Amino acid sequence: MIRAAIALALTCYAVPTLAQPTERMSIDKDWRLLVGDKVDAMAVGFDDSDWKRVDVPHDWSIAGPFDEKARATGSGGWLPTGVAWYRKHFALPAGARGRRVFVEFDGVVDRGGVWINGHHVGHRPNGYSSVRYELTPFLKADGENVLAVRADTAAQPASRWYAGGGIYRHARLAISGDIHFDQSGIAVRPAKVTREGADVTVNASIRNAGDKAVNATLSVAIRDPGGQIVAQGESNRGGLDAKGTDALEAKLRVANPRLWDTRDPALYTAEVTLTGADGAMLDKQTERFGIRDARFEAATGFWLNGRNFKLKGVAIHADGGAFGMAVPLAMYERRLRGLMALGVNAVRTAHHPFSPEFLDLCDRLGLIVMNEAFDMWTVAKNPNDYHLFFTDWSSLDARDFVRRDRNHPSVVIWSIGNEIHDTPYPLVAKSIVERLMKIFHAEDPTRPVTMALFRPNTTKDYENGLADMLDVVGQNYRENELAKAHADKPSRKIIGTENSKNRGSWLVVRDNPAYAGMFLWTGVDYLGEADRAGWPVIGNPSGLTDRSDFVKPIGWERAGWWAETPVVKIARRVTEVIDTSELPTMVGVAMPQPRGPGALIDWSPENRAPHPEAVEVYSNAASVELFLNGRSLGSKLRPADDSARRWDVGFAPGTLRAVARDAAGKTVATDELRTAGAPAAIRLTAEAPTMGSDFDSIGFVRVEVVDAKGVVVPSAANRVRIAAEGPGKLVAYDNGSPTEHTPFGAAERPVFGGHALAMLRGTAPGTVRIRATAPGLKAGTATMVTR
Numbered sequence: 001m002i003r004a005a006i007a008l009a010l011t012c013y014a015v016p017t018l019a020q021p022t023e024r025m026s027i028d029k030d031w032r033l034l035v036g037d038k039v040d041a042m043a044v045g046f047d048d049s050d051w052k053r054v055d056v057p058h059d060w061s062i063a064g065p066f067d068e069k070a071r072a073t074g075s076g077g078w079l080p081t082g083v084a085w086y087r088k089h090f091a092l093p094a095g096a097r098g099r100r101v102f103v104e105f106d107g108v109v110d111r112g113g114v115w116i117n118g119h120h121v122g123h124r125p126n127g128y129s130s131v132r133y134e135l136t137p138f139l140k141a142d143g144e145n146v147l148a149v150r151a152d153t154a155a156q157p158a159s160r161w162y163a164g165g166g167i168y169r170h171a172r173l174a175i176s177g178d179i180h181f182d183q184s185g186i187a188v189r190p191a192k193v194t195r196e197g198a199d200v201t202v203n204a205s206i207r208n209a210g211d212k213a214v215n216a217t218l219s220v221a222i223r224d225p226g227g228q229i230v231a232q233g234e235s236n237r238g239g240l241d242a243k244g245t246d247a248l249e250a251k252l253r254v255a256n257p258r259l260w261d262t263r264d265p266a267l268y269t270a271e272v273t274l275t276g277a278d279g280a281m282l283d284k285q286t287e288r289f290g291i292r293d294a295r296f297e298a299a300t301g302f303w304l305n306g307r308n309f310k311l312k313g314v315a316i317h318a319d320g321g322a323f324g325m326a327v328p329l330a331m332y333e334r335r336l337r338g339l340m341a342l343g344v345n346a347v348r349t350a351h352h353p354f355s356p357e358f359l360d361l362c363d364r365l366g367l368i369v370m371n372e373a374f375d376m377w378t379v380a381k382n383p384n385d386y387h388l389f390f391t392d393w394s395s396l397d398a399r400d401f402v403r404r405d406r407n408h409p410s411v412v413i414w415s416i417g418n419e420i421h422d423t424p425y426p427l428v429a430k431s432i433v434e435r436l437m438k439i440f441h442a443e444d445p446t447r448p449v450t451m452a453l454f455r456p457n458t459t460k461d462y463e464n465g466l467a468d469m470l471d472v473v474g475q476n477y478r479e480n481e482l483a484k485a486h487a488d489k490p491s492r493k494i495i496g497t498e499n500s501k502n503r504g505s506w507l508v509v510r511d512n513p514a515y516a517g518m519f520l521w522t523g524v525d526y527l528g529e530a531d532r533a534g535w536p537v538i539g540n541p542s543g544l545t546d547r548s549d550f551v552k553p554i555g556w557e558r559a560g561w562w563a564e565t566p567v568v569k570i571a572r573r574v575t576e577v578i579d580t581s582e583l584p585t586m587v588g589v590a591m592p593q594p595r596g597p598g599a600l601i602d603w604s605p606e607n608r609a610p611h612p613e614a615v616e617v618y619s620n621a622a623s624v625e626l627f628l629n630g631r632s633l634g635s636k637l638r639p640a641d642d643s644a645r646r647w648d649v650g651f652a653p654g655t656l657r658a659v660a661r662d663a664a665g666k667t668v669a670t671d672e673l674r675t676a677g678a679p680a681a682i683r684l685t686a687e688a689p690t691m692g693s694d695f696d697s698i699g700f701v702r703v704e705v706v707d708a709k710g711v712v713v714p715s716a717a718n719r720v721r722i723a724a725e726g727p728g729k730l731v732a733y734d735n736g737s738p739t740e741h742t743p744f745g746a747a748e749r750p751v752f753g754g755h756a757l758a759m760l761r762g763t764a765p766g767t768v769r770i771r772a773t774a775p776g777l778k779a780g781t782a783t784m785v786t787r
Contacts, residue, residue, distance in 0.1 A: 020099065021284040022176040027088060027103070027147075028056050028695065031167070035060055037083040042115035042148040048087050057695060059109075060084050061153070061165035062324025066538060066741040071156040074530035075382065076163065077538045081153040084166050088147045093175075097141055100176045100209060104132045104183075106169030106355055109325065111152040117145055125389040126397050127151075127163065128352040130404055132174070132183045155384035160375065161317050162528030162539070164325030169355050178210035179282045181274065182245060184403035186287050188270050189446055193293040193305075195259065200231065200252045200291070202270055206283075208240040215277040216240050218248040225266045230254055237277070248274075259305045260290025260409040262345050265366030267409070290363065290409025296448055296472050296493045298486070301516040304368075304412075310509065311368060311517025312562045313346030314339060314544065315498055317526035318354050321547035322732035322744035322759065324527070329357050329696035331759075334687075336365055338549045339523050343562025348497065348519040351375035351418040353401050357696070362410035369408070370450070370497070370519065372415035373401050377432055379421035398436055402443040414440050414447055415497065419454035419476055426464045433469045450474035452497035457481055468492070472516070479508035479518075486514045501544075501554055503642055506561060510642075520558070524549065525736065536739045546736030548757040553599035553618070560618035561642050566668035568619040568660035570626075571599040573646075602714040603656045603673035613651045616644040621660035621668055629654040676754075677707035679716045682772045682780035684758075690785045691728070693762035699728070699784045701770055703756040705777065712754040718774045721748040722758045727786050728768030732759040762786025 032051035040046055054060075061079050070078045092101070103114065109127030113120065117140065122133035139145055153165045185205035190198045202220045218235040233252040240246045258266040267288050274282040295303050302311050320327030320335075336347070346368035349358075352375060362369050374394065380387040398416070405411055416436045422429040433451070440449045448471030453461055456475060461467040462485050474497035475482040486494045496518035499505050509515040525543040533540075539547065544555030551559075556569035575598030599616060617624050617636075625635040626647050636645040649656070653675040660669040683704045691699030705716035722730050732744050735752035742749040749756060760768065765786055772780040 020095075020177050021281060022174055022180050023095065024104075025093065025173045025175065027090065027171050027173055030088065031056055031058070032087045033058070033060060033166075034085045035082060036085075037154075038085055041085040041087065041150070042118055042120070044118050044146050046087075051087065054086075055695065056086070056167040056171055057169050057326035058086075058166050059164040059168045059324035059326040062322075062326070063745060064741075064743040068535045072153075072159075072528075073157050074532075074534060074537065075157045075160050075528055077527040077530060078535065079162065079527075081156050081165060083154050084151045086149040086151070086167050089144050090147065091144060092139060092141060096175050100134065100136045100178065100180070101139055102132050102134050102136075102174040102176070103147065103171070104130070104174055105149075105167060105171050106130045108149060108151050108167050109153060109164050110158065113150040113152075115148040125393055126386060129397050129400055130169075130353075130356065131400075157382040158384040160381055160385075160529050161526060162319050162324070164319070166326075168325040170357075177282060179206065179208050179214065179216070179240060179274070179276075181205070181272075181283050181285050182207050184400065186270075186272055186285055186407070187403075187444070188287050188289040188407050190254075190289070190291045191446070193257070193259070193291055195256065195305075197253060197255045198257045198291045200254055200270075202250045202252070202272060204248050204272060204274070205245060206240055206248060206274060207245050208242055211242050213242050214240050216248065216282060217275050218250050219273045219275065220250045220252060221271040222252060222254060223269045223271065225258055225268065254291060257291040260292040260363075260366075261305055261307075262366040262368065265364055265409075266290065267363060287407050288360070288363065289407045292409055294412040294447075296413070296495070296516055298491050298493045298514065300513050302412075302495075309345075310515070311346040311495070311519070312343055313348055313368070313370065313517055313519035314344050314523030315348040315350040315519045315521050316523045317350055317528075318352070318358075319527050321525075321527070321736075322734040324744075327355070328698045329361060330698040330700075332358055332361055333365075334700060335524060335545075335549050336361065336367060338545060338551070340365065340367065341563070342544060342551065342555055342559040343564065344523065346370065346517065346519065347523065348372060348415070350498075350522070353405070356404065359405055359408045359410060363408050367410055368412050369410045370413050370415055371405055371411045372418060372452075373398055373436075374417045374420075377417060377420050377422045378428065381421065395435065395439060398439045399443055402440055406444040406447075412447065413472060413495075414444070414449045415451055415474065416440065416449055417451040418498075419452055421454070423454065423456070423459040423461060423466065426460070426466055430464075430466050430469065433466060437469065448472045448493070450495060450497065452476045456485070462488070477505075479505050479515075483508055483512050483515065486512075490514075501558065507641065520544070525738065533738075536741065538741070539738055541738040548734045548736040548755070550736055550753070550755055553601055553616075556601070557618045557644060560620050560644070563620055566619075566621055566660060566662075568617060568621060568624060568658050568669040568671045569601070570603075570656055570658050570671050570673050571601055571616045571618065572603065572605070572673075573599045573614040573616050600714065601673070602676070604676040604714050605651060606715070607651075608653060608675075609651075611651050613649045615647045615649045615656065617647075617658050618644055619658070619660045619669070622663040623661050625659045625661070627655075627657040627659070628652060674709070674711045676711040676713040676715075677709065679705045679713045679718055679777060680708040681706055681778035682720055682774060683710065684770060684772050684780040684782035686770070686782040686784050688784070690787050691760060691762050691768075692787050693764065697761065698731070699760040699762070699768075701758040701760065701782055701784075703751060703758055703772055703780070705751050705754050705774075714754050716754040717750045717752070718777060719748055719750045720756060720772050720774045723747065723771045723773070724760055724768055725771065726768040727764035727766040728760050728762045728770075728784065730758060731761045733757070734759075760784070
C-alpha cells in the first residue's frame, strides 16, 4: 500500500535529477487558521474557506483572553491553550520541477504534526526545535498543494512559563538537488586563534539521495567583515555514496583576523560550494561566523581574545511581552540594547533553544550567549511537560540544536539542563549527562558544556562525580556553595548559571577570580510562572526591566555596578531591602512588586507635606552630589562594597538633582526627578523616525501621561486610546503591569506608572500619524515614516 501510494505520487511529481544549489523560499504569508481540532483538517479537499487568514510567525494564544480558569494556569499566564490547525495552499515554482523539496519550520508549539496533500511527513513533540521534512514524494508539480500543520497545546499544564501556540517562528521551503548539504550540515570552526592568524576548518555533511555514488569537492572562500576574500581552500575529492550521508572537510588560514569581541562584533562569511567531478555546482551555502578565542580557566574565569572579564549576564525568556512567542526581531533588538546599556554583556536562553535570528542578533551586537537546551529530563516539573518525550526525543533534539547554533560566535557555552530533578537519582542523571555530553562534544568540539545544578549539596553532585562530568560547573544561586566547591577542588571551572539580584550575590562573584560570571534571574519580566503569586498576576515581575523594557530601580542599581559608561540614577526607597537570596531557589518566582523592590523612580510621594524620605543614588562614578531645589545635600564617594549612596532628605516639592563626577572632579552624568502635578496631557515619543512593514520591523512609540509642566505622573492610570492614520497599524500595546488583563491587541489600555508602549507596523510607504487620547487629557501625537 505504501509503495503504491508513493508510486502514484511520483506520477505527479518527477523524480529529482537536477543538480542545482539549494534555494530557500519564505512561506510566511497567507496561511489559514482554525483554533479547534478537526480530525480531517489535513485532507486536500477539506474546506477551509471560512478559516481566519494569518501570516506566520503567529502566536494564536497571545490574543487571549486572560482567564482565571485557564487550563495552563498561572504557569501559562492564564492564557488559552488547545489545538490549532494551520493550512497553506501553494503552487510550486517552476524551478522546483525535478528537484527535492523540503519544508523548514523554526518552531511549532507544541507537538507539531505536518501533512502535505493529506500525507503525514513529520511530527516533533518539542516546540522549541527547528525541524525539516521532505515533501517531494507527495507534491503536485502542477496545480495546488496543501500544507497542513497541527499545533497541540491541549495537554496542560505543560510549561512553567508562557509558551504560546502555533507556528510562532519563520517557515520556508528548501528546494535542492539530489546531492545537497544536510540540514545545518556546515560547521565552521576557527582554531589556534591569535591576532596574527587563525586556522579555520569547514566541515560539511552532505546527503546524496540519488541512486549513484559520485565524487565531489568542497570549495570555501572566506570574506572578511568588509566583503573582501581573505582565504580560499578546498577539500580533497571525496566519494559520496548513493542513498547516504558523507562528510568533506576543507582547511584554511586567515591572516591578521579581526576578532569577534563584545567591543567589536566582527563577522566573517564562508562561501561553501560543492562541485561534482565534472565541475558542475551541486550545492552552495553561505555561513556567517566569527573568529575569536573564548575559554574558561579554573583559576581566573572567562577569557575572550586574551582579555579576562566577568560575564555580567541575565537569563531571559523568549516571549516578547505583548507579542507572545511570535517576536519581531525589532522587539528583541530594542530589549537587548536596553539591557546592554545597563552593563549586561551576556544572556542565557532560559530554558530552551531560541530562534535562529535571535542568535544572529547577538552575533551582531557582541552579546555573549549561554545556549540552553532543556528545562527537564525524565522527572516532570509539570504533568504534561517534555519529560514525557525526553527519553525518546532528547538525543535528536540535542543534536539538531547544537548543529543549528554552532557557527554563532556569540555562543561560548552550552547548557544541557536547568535545575534538573533527575539528580537525586545519580545513576540515572549521570547516564544522561554522559549521553548528552557525547552529543554536544561530537557536534561541536570547540565549546564547553555546563548545566544549572539545583541544590547540588543536597543531591551530593560535588561528591558523587556528577558535577565533574561537566566542562564548566554551573550552579543556580547559593554563590558561596559554588565558591567552596571550587576551593575544595581548584581544578573546577565555575560559573553562576542563575543568580539573585542581591548585592551580596554580586560581591561573591566580583571578588572571586575563579567565578567566570553570573546570570541574573531575570533580565526582563516575562509572561507566565505566576502560579505562586496567583491570579490576577499574569507574569513573573523579576526583571531588571518590565515587559515594555522600562528600567526598574533594581536595573539602575545593577547599571551602577556593571555599566562601563557613566551612570547616575535617583530613586526613592519606600521599603527597606530584604535579603531574599535563597527565595528563588525555594519558590522559583519573585512576588509582585512595583517598578523595583521597594524603590520608585520619582519625587512624587502621595504625602506632599514635609516628611523624611530615603533617597538612593545608583552610580558608578567616583562621587555623587545631591541637590534639592538647588541646595546641595552633600557629596558621597563610591562605596567599596557597591552599596547605594543614600541620603535622608526632608521632602519638599520641586527638583531633586544628582551630579556624578569622576576622580578628577569632572561632571560625567546627571539625573533629576521633579514633583508631578495632576495629569494634564499625553506625550507621545516615536523612538525612531521610520519603521518597516515586514514582520520583524516594528515602530515603537512611548506613551506618557504628564502634568502641565511635562513631568510624568507616576500615579496616573488613565486609559489611553491609540489610533493610527495612514499606511500603518497598531499591532501591540502594553503597559508592563503584572496584573493588567486587557488584550495586547486592544487599542485602549491604562498606563502603568504613567507609562505605556505602543507598537506599530507599516502597511505601505508613507507617513503614519499616531494619535493618543484619553478623557480629560490633552491628546498626544507623533509621526513615523514607513519605508
